[in-house]
Amino acid sequence: MEKITLIGCGNLGKSILAGLLASELFSKDQITVVDKSKTNLSFVKDHYKIPVEDEIEPAVKNVKWIIVCVQPKQIDAVLQKLKGIITEDQVVISTVTGVAIAEIEAVLPNQKVVRVMPNTGAAKQLSMTCMAANAAATPALPMISKIFDTIGKTLVIEERLIQAATVLGASGIAFFLRFLRAMIQGGIQMGFHPEEAQLIAVQTAIGAATLVSENGTHPEMEIDKVTTPQGCTIAGLNEMEHQGLSSSVIKGVMASYEKINTIKS
Ligand SMILES: NC(=O)c1ccc[n+]([C@@H]2O[C@H](COP(=O)([O-])OP(=O)(O)OC[C@H]3O[C@@H](n4cnc5c(N)ncnc54)[C@H](OP(=O)(O)O)[C@@H]3O)[C@@H](O)[C@H]2O)c1
Structure with missing residues (x-):
């Protein structure tokens, strides 16, 4: 069964994690969380009893879905870490506000990339999440919709409408x-x-x-x-x-x- 990793488990990451666990789309041993914050990692480990890592590399090995959920100024460092260690069949799903698919592709060429825009309703599983994919990731959209349906409702849109969303x-x-x-x-x-x-x-x-x-x-x-x-x-x-x-x-x-x-x- 395919695995999923969450890079960054702050406000939004915790909401996504709670939705995923409630939905039983993935079992606990199929989900890994990686975060720089020791407080977040201890919370996830103690509260949800799922595997955690403080480094990206081991957390993305043999994982199909990689959700990047860090602040805009932090995404470059994450993409640089992913470069060279992930393969083309892995799907990078970015929640990061204001970062275009082309900017991610510039660091990770030929990667399947999806950009998602949730809202703070995610904390109550009432998010409205809009998402846009590059051509390579388009076949993966049904599964990515299922992932984000766990925190509310989803709509697939063209990337040109992400700002409007x-x-x-x-x-x-x-x-x-x-x-x-x-x-x-x-x-x-x-x-x-x-x-x-x-x-x-x-x-x-x-x-x-x-x-x-x-x-x-x-x-x-x-x-x-x-x-x-x-x-x-x-x-x-x-x-x-x-x-x-x-x-x-x-x-x-x-x-x-x-x-x-x-x-x-
Ligand atoms: N909150 C929402 O409802 C919402 C809605 C739409 C879009 N977004 C977007 O979603 C993204 C995440 O938002 P958020 O509110 O969840 O942010 P947040 O609370 O700041 O969480 C980000 C987490 O990622 C960690 N992190 C940073 N760099 C890392 C790295 N290289 N490796 C592993 N972990 C790393 C941070 O650790 P440190 O704190 O130690 O740096 C922090 O724990 C943002 O880009 C935001 O614009 C959020």
Whole structure:
């Protein structure tokens, strides 16, 4: 059976590991974790009882799937270590923000390379993970989708859309949370204690997202169901639109997209 190695087991790495173990896609002896941080290695060893290494070389031997989960400034060192020790049938899966497939191929030519963009929902197995592969790795995408389905939902996209996926999916967490905060503030102004307002707003947000997700409906169809003619919901919605809600959200998404395109290709 094919093995998997996680290089870097920080915030995201731990979420991926928890998802993998819960899914039973791989048994514990088929997963290896390598990390520079002794604290992370002890945590993984004690908590999950799986093999750990502090060096990359032994950790990637006879392993099919190599997930690189380090900070952008750390990936060069990892790729230099992989160079010359991995073979063409091994698949390098990078979660590293802003590092293009071509940059990885420049160090590891002819390698199967996949770039994935999860979000912090991964910690609760609720990530939205977008992924793009080079030609050599395209046949491996079904298995890589299975791996990342263990931490939420996955979508295969073209690499040209990875920046957009970062804005919509990863920065999107912050955008939704800012709207949630505003709802809580409104609730407090109407008379709820902050924790009560938060409970109501959070559960309502989960309900709204679940309706659209499980019914497969467009948001406006679910909005119509709660919008009585001349009622309070339409009064609130129209005032939000007069104040520029949809327009400011779209402008914010586009500002974020313009910014990400200036940071790194
Ligand atoms: N967190 C998310 O939900 C999320 C979402 C989308 C994308 N990403 C991307 O995923 C990557 C990882 O994010 P993170 O939040 O998990 O980072 P993190 O918490 O900093 O974890 C990275 C881990 O990798 C270790 N490491 C660094 N160089 C190494 C090497 N040469 N060999 C072995 N281990 C090494 C680090 O050790 P030291 O601390 O000792 O250096 C650290 O424990 C980043 O590029 C980030 O942009 C994360």
